[in-house]
Amino acid sequence: MSFLKITAAATRAAFTFAALAAVLFATTGCCNHPAAGSQWTLRLSNNVSLEMLPVAAGSFTMGSPSSEPSEAQHRVRITRSYWLGKYEVTQAQWQAVMGSAPSYFEGAQHPVESVTWNDAMEFCAKLTNQERAAGRLPTGYRYTLPTEAQWEYACRAGTTGSYGGSGNLNEMGWHAANSGDKTHDVGGKSPNAWGFYDMHGNVWEWCSDWYDSYCYPSGSVSDPTGPNSGSDRVLRGGSWHYDSGCCRSAYRLYFSPSLRNIGGMGFRVALAPASVR
């Protein structure tokens, strides 16, 4: 075999190996640390994990369509990719990290609720510290609550109507008309187009932003983080206790970060650039 043939064979073998590795990587995600564009499963204890889906940078239309009475549509650019919890944080996950059981509706796979914004941020800070100590925290990233824009970008998943995914709320969410007046195991309804569950309903989800209706953007913005200060934090997505209008992709609720609403308020975790507050 000539040198050229050996070189060609070696090159084909290398490409084959790279292709197999790429397929394996795309299928399983990176095994022990978050990798850009791949699903990441965070190990919280021996038998409890937290699945996160990658969200690519991009642009979307944030706010309500003209048929809704809410926030003005405007263009938002998300300049940095991030990860977001595939599900709301469950009671098993909360127990594994915080060692407590604050929820009113008990169930290991039910979303944790009756937690304040401050509690949720403490949970996230613990994850950051744990993962940094283990050498698994991507440079410049931290575990935190999503910004409103990061939350709505993932909720809409490319849609501009009232609800993400199929547009059918009953298929995707537990709300006042179908919940039986309680929370449900996370992931019991259909996911949206990007694979996120319960973005509509089940429990309200704390976001990182302060709330101020006068600071809501009207023009194009990049990586909005809300006002610099305030008295209330934003919640998104509606809940088992609220009617369908409050479960819309654009609907905003706000409460004091120290408010402990019994049964209604939970959150999902983001792994996001620290430069985007």
Ligand SMILES: [Ca+2]
């Ligand atoms: Ca929810």
